[in-house]
Structure formats: C-alpha cells, structure tokens
Amino acid sequence: MSDGDDRDGNDRYRNGGGRSRNGNDRAGARSRTARWGLAGCTVAVAALLAGLPWVARGRLPDRLATHWSGGAAPDGSMPLWEASLLPAGLWLLVALALSVRRRRSWPAARPWRAIALAPAAAVLVGAQACVVRANLDRTDWHEARDPALGVVLPLALAAVAGVVAWRLTIRTTSTTPPAPTPALDLPAGERLVWFSRAANPWLQLVAALTGLIAVGALVTLVAGLADPAVLVPLCAVCAAVSLAGALSSSVQAKVSEAGLEVSFGPLGWPARRWSPTAIESARAEPRQPSQVGGWGYRLSGLGTTVMLRAGDCLVVRPRGRRTDFAVSVDDAERGAALLNALRRRA
Amino acid sequence: MLIRLDKTDTRPLHEQVAAAIRRAIAEGECRAGDRLPSARDLSTALDINVNTVLRGLRELRDEGLLEFRRGRGITVAEGAARRSGLEIRVRELVAEASRLGYSRTDLIEMIRGTTT
Numbered sequence: 029m030s031d032g033d034d035r036d037g038n039d040r041y042r043n044g045g046g047r048s049r050n051g052n053d054r055a056g057a058r059s060r061t062a063r064w065g066l067a068g069c070t071v072a073v074a075a076l077l078a079g080l081p082w083v084a085r086g087r088l089p090d091r092l093a094t095h096w097s098g099g100a101a102p103d104g105s106m107p108l109w110e111a112s113l114l115p116a117g118l119w120l121l122v123a124l125a126l127s128v129r130r131r132r133s134w135p136a137a138r139p140w141r142a143i144a145l146a147p148a149a150a151v152l153v154g155a156q157a158c159v160v161r162a163n164l165d166r167t168d169w170h171e172a173r174d175p176a177l178g179v180v181l182p183l184a185l186a187a188v189a190g191v192v193a194w195r196l197t198i199r200t201t202s203t204t205p206p207a208p209t210p211a212l213d214l215p216a217g218e219r220l221v222w223f224s225r226a227a228n229p230w231l232q233l234v235a236a237l238t239g240l241i242a243v244g245a246l247v248t249l250v251a252g253l254a255d256p257a258v259l260v261p262l263c264a265v266c267a268a269v270s271l272a273g274a275l276s277s278s279v280q281a282k283v284s285e286a287g288l289e290v291s292f293g294p295l296g297w298p299a300r301r302w303s304p305t306a307i308e309s310a311r312a313e314p315r316q317p318s319q320v321g322g323w324g325y326r327l328s329g330l331g332t333t334v335m336l337r338a339g340d341c342l343v344v345r346p347r348g349r350r351t352d353f354a355v356s357v358d359d360a361e362r363g364a365a366l367l368n369a370l371r372r373r374a
Numbered sequence: 375m376l377i378r379l380d381k382t383d384t385r386p387l388h389e390q391v392a393a394a395i396r397r398a399i400a401e402g403e404c405r406a407g408d409r410l411p412s413a414r415d416l417s418t419a420l421d422i423n424v425n426t427v428l429r430g431l432r433e434l435r436d437e438g439l440l441e442f443r444r445g446r447g448i449t450v451a452e453g454a455a456r457r458s459g460l461e462i463r464v465r466e467l468v469a470e471a472s473r474l475g476y477s478r479t480d481l482i483e484m485i486r487g488t489t490t
Contacts, residue, residue, distance in 0.1 A: 219379040221419040223411045282411070284419035296415075362376060 066142065070123045073149045078116035080156050081108055084164060092163045093172035102162075105169040111159065115152050122148050146193035147186035154182030210311065212365035214373060219285065222366045224357040227278035228323060228336040235273030242266035276324040279334055281342060281357045283366050288344060290334065290355050292325075300353075304374040308345040310367040312360035315341045320354075330354065375403035375411075379420055387422055391430030393465075394420075399439055399450060399458040406455070410440065410448040437461055 081088065085108060092111040095104025106114065126141050158181060162172045214220065245263035248254050275293040282289045288307065291299035320326040320333040331351035333341065342360035343352050344367065357363070377394050385393075398404060410416075413431060417424035431448060434440045439454040439461070451457075471481045 217381045219381055219420065221377050221379075221416075223375050223377070223415070223419070225409075280411070280415075282415060282419055285421070286418070296412075359375075366376070 066127075066145075069149075070120070070145070073153065074116045074119050077119055077152055077156050078112045080160050081112040084160055087165050088160070088163050089166050089169050089172075091169045092159060093166075093169040094159055096174040100174045102169060102172050102174070115156050119149065119152050142196075143190060143193045146189040150185035150189035151182045154185045158182070210361060210365040210368065211372065212362065212369040214366075214369040220366055221285075222283040222359075222363045223280070224282075224342075224359050224363055225278065225280045226336045226355075226357045228276075231273050231277035231323060231336070235270050235277055238266040238273065239270035242270055272324075276334070277336070279336055279355055279357065281355055281363060283363050283370070285370060287370070288367055290353075292334075302344065302346055304367070304370040306347050307367060307371055308347045308349075310342065310344045310364040310371070312364045313341050313343045313354070314339055315354060315356065375408075377403070377416075377420070387426045388429040388433065391416070391420065391422060391427055392433045393462075395430070395434060396437075396439065396458045396461055399454050400462055402455060404450050406450050406452045408450050409446070410450065412447060 081092065088108065091105040091107055093102030093104070094106045094111055095102060097103050123145060126144055162174065163169065166172050212220075242263050245259045245266065249256060249259045249263060275298070278292070278294060280291050280296060282291075285304075287301060287303040287305075288310075289299055289301045291297065315330070315333060315335065316338045317323050317335050320328045320330055320335050323335050326333045326335050332353045334355040335341075336356050339356065340358065340360040341354040341356045342363050343354040344364075345352050375398055377398050379390060379394050383390050395410070404410065410431075411419070413424055413427045416422075417427045420427070431440060431442075435442055437457070439451055439458050441449050441451045443449060468478065468481065471478075476484075
C-alpha cells in the first residue's frame with residue numbers, strides 16, 4: 029500500500045517538470061475522446077433511425093405513410109426499407125458534411141459541430157418516431173393519420189437538444205487555461221491611455237455599394253418608375269446590409285483609467301465599455317477569420333470576436349463570464365498590458 | 375498609440391497635452407499620415423476639457439507636427455517624427471538656459487553665433 033503511494037508520488041514529482049507537455053497530452057486525450065464520442069453518437073442515431081421501423085415491422089403496413097400536406101390524410105408513402113434507410117442515410121450525410129475539415133487551420137474540435145448536429149438528430153429521430161407512431165397497427169398506409177404532434181415534437185426536441193449541446197460545449201471550451209497575461213509597468217502619478225483602431229476596406233466598400241443601391245432604389249421608388257413589390261425589399265435589404273457593414277467595417281479601442289471602450293463604425297456608436305474592475309484578464313492573441321467564422325461581429329466557440337482582419341486581437345475575459353470578448357486591433361499586446369496594469373491597481 | 379501624462383506636472387494642461395503627443399510622435403507611437411484619436415476621445419480618456427485638448431493640438435499644428443483636415447480628422451504630418459524630436463530638444467534647451475540665467479535673446483544670439 030505504502031509502496032504504491034510512494035510510486036504514485038514519484039510519478040507526480042517527475043511529471044511536475046513537464047507540465048506543458050502533460051497538459052498537451054491531456055488536451056489531446058480529451059479531443060480524442062470527444063471525437064470518438066461524437067462518432068459513437070452519430071452511429072447510434074443512425075442505428076436508431078434505421079432500426080425504429082424494423083423493430084415495429086410486425087405492426088406496420090407494407091408501405092408506410094411518410095408525408096402529410098396539412099390534412100389528416102397522408103399524401104406520400106415509402107416501402108418499409110426505404111422509410112428506415114432514407115432518414116439514416118440523410119443523417120449520415122449531414123454528419124459527414126459537418127465533419128469535413130475544409131481548412132487545415134481550423135481546430136479539430138469545433139464546438140458548433142455538436143451544436144448543429146444535436147438539433148438535426150433530434151428532428152430526424154422525432155420525425156421518424158412520429159411516422160412509426162402514425163402507421164402503427166394500420167393495415168394500409170392511406171389509413172394512417174397525421175400525428176397531432178408531428179411538427180411540434182421534433183421542433184421542441186431540436187430546441188432542447190440545441191440548448192443542451194450549446195451549454196455543454198461552451199462550458200468545455202471555456203475551461204481551457206488562458207494564456208499568460210502581459211502587464212505593463214505603471215509608474216505612480218502617471219496617466220497612460222492607449223488608442224488603437226482597425227478597419228476593413230472590403231466591408232467599407234460593401235457598405236458603400238449597398239448604400240448606393242439602397243438610395244438608387246429609394247429614388248426609383250419615389251419616382252414611381254418600377255414595381256414597388258421588387259424595390260421595397262431590395263431597398264430594405266440593401267439599407268440593412270449597408271448599415272451593418274458600416275457599423276462593423278471599422279472599430280476603435282481605447283484603454284484609459286475608465287477601462288476598456290470598444291466603439292464601432294465611423295461615428296463611434298454603438299460602443300461597449302468595461303471598467304477595469306469588470307475585467308478578469310486581458311491578453312493578445314492572433315486569430316484568423318476562419319477560426320471565428322468570418323469577418324464582422326462573430327459569435328463562436330471562442331466567444332465574441334469583432335474580426336476585421338486576420339492577426340493580433342485584444343482578448344478580454346469579463347468578470348463573471350465564461351466566454352471571451354475579442355477585437356482585432358493593432359498593437360493589442362500593449363493594450364492588454366495596460367489593461368492588466370490598471371486592473372491590478374484598481 | 376500610447377500616450378503618457380504626468381499627473382504631478384505643474385505646467386498648463388494644454389502644454390502637457392502637446393508635450394505628451396509630441397513625445398508619442400517622437401517615439402514612433404504614430405507615424406506620418408496616421409489619424410489621431412478625435413479631440414473628444416482624447417479629452418475623455420485623459421480626463422481633460424476638450425477645449426484644452428484642442429488648444430494643445432493647435433499648438434502642434436502650428437509647429438507643423440499635425441495636419442487638420444476637414445472630413446479626415448487630425449493626422450500626423452509628413453516628417454513629424456524627426457521634427458518632434460528636435461522640438462523636444464529645443465524645449466529642453468530653453469528650460470536649461472532659463473535655469474542657468476540666460477534669456478531667450480541670449481540663447482538666440484548664441485545660436486546665431488554658432489558657425490557649425
């Protein structure tokens with residue numbers, strides 16, 4: 029007993045030196061487990077979809093009613109084998125399409141994959157269960173009646189599955205230990221402020237072009253030269269895209285004694301503010317648009333990212349939150365350092 | 375860009391603002407053509423009245439370090455980095471001369487007398 033304890037202690041002692049390697053091993057093992065878990069779940073759902081009609085085949089007609097167009101009577105049917113294999117095949121296709129790694133730079137474990145797959149599985153399983161339920165103990169598929177909960181049940185299941193997947197994955201991604209936080213020497217009696225900005229000329233161009241189209245459509249509409257049925261949606265969509273583009277095409281970050289302020293667009297509005305005490309930690313981190321799902325104001329597994337260009341991002345963890353807020357601005361390292369220094373002094 | 379302001383400094387605030395930005399330009403915090411934060415942003419961040427900030431910025435424009443452009447805001451002028459370094463040294467020289475009892479006229483005479 030004491031021998032075993034001793035060896036255990038020795039191992040722990042020896043591993044103490046290589047903590048980073050150990051951490052990497054653990055992270056690798058975790059991602060491996062996650063990958064196999066996801067594959068196992070995918071196969072289980074496919075088996076459930078295919079097996080459900082087979083289990084009940086003694087009580088089902090030869091052809092199953094599979095489609096209702098609003099009325100109680102069905103208007104589409106499938107043979108038993110097709111009704112069992114089609115949803116399973118569809119499910120496997122969806123799972124495969126979401127599992128392909130299109131870019132090498134993408135991280136292997138992407139939380140949104142589980143968030144997308146869980147509702148899809150819920151919808152398919154719910155629909156399959158409803159189809160089997162509607163056809164149960166019927167002799168002909170024409171007799172099958174629209175299951176009362178045919179639409180509500182799968183959608184409710186999907187919502188629940190999506191929320192559960194989101195809660196679970198966000199929690200696991202946020203447990204990754206944050207990188208070391210830089211700090212700046214803040215001399216007493218000196219006031220330091222840090223300004224930075226970033227702009228994306230392509231988003232500005234898109235905003236300008238869509239703005240022009242919206243104005244042109246509005247003028248044409250007022251002049252009565254074209255059909256309002258086409259122009260009103262065009263004008264509205266272009267105006268919305270232009271506004272969203274203009275607001276997210278440039279960003280200014282400011283760190284002062286009042287904390288961090290991130291303001292969007294040429295007018296500096298809207299803006300988000302955090303006081304130094306409301307921030308748990310700040311750091312600089314290189315991020316790619318492919319990691320966060322594109323350009324602009326992005327919500328992803330990494331938290332919120334204001335992505336205007338690839339590269340340095342100022343990343344802050346607000347106090348009491350489990351996700352980060354990141355903004356792509358130049359010179360983020362010193363901004364983070366100043367913010368940490370202010371936070372420590374506050 | 376990082377701007378430093380000494381809270382114990384007793385000089386007028388507009389001079390302090392000008393000195394802080396002059397130093398930022400000399401240290402390469404912002405390069406020629408870069409846009410400066412707006413006077414309103416500087417004023418809230420430094421906790422100094424916006425008119426005082428504007429007075430400091432106008433001093434820098436008169437020195438040729440900044441350019442005020444309608445619609446484009448305030449930008450750092452071409453060659454401002456070298457010039458701001460020189461401006462800082464001139465100020466140090468004037469302060470040192472007055473500490474040693476030389477007037478500005480004496481200093482000008484001395485500069486005029488320098489042949490190299």
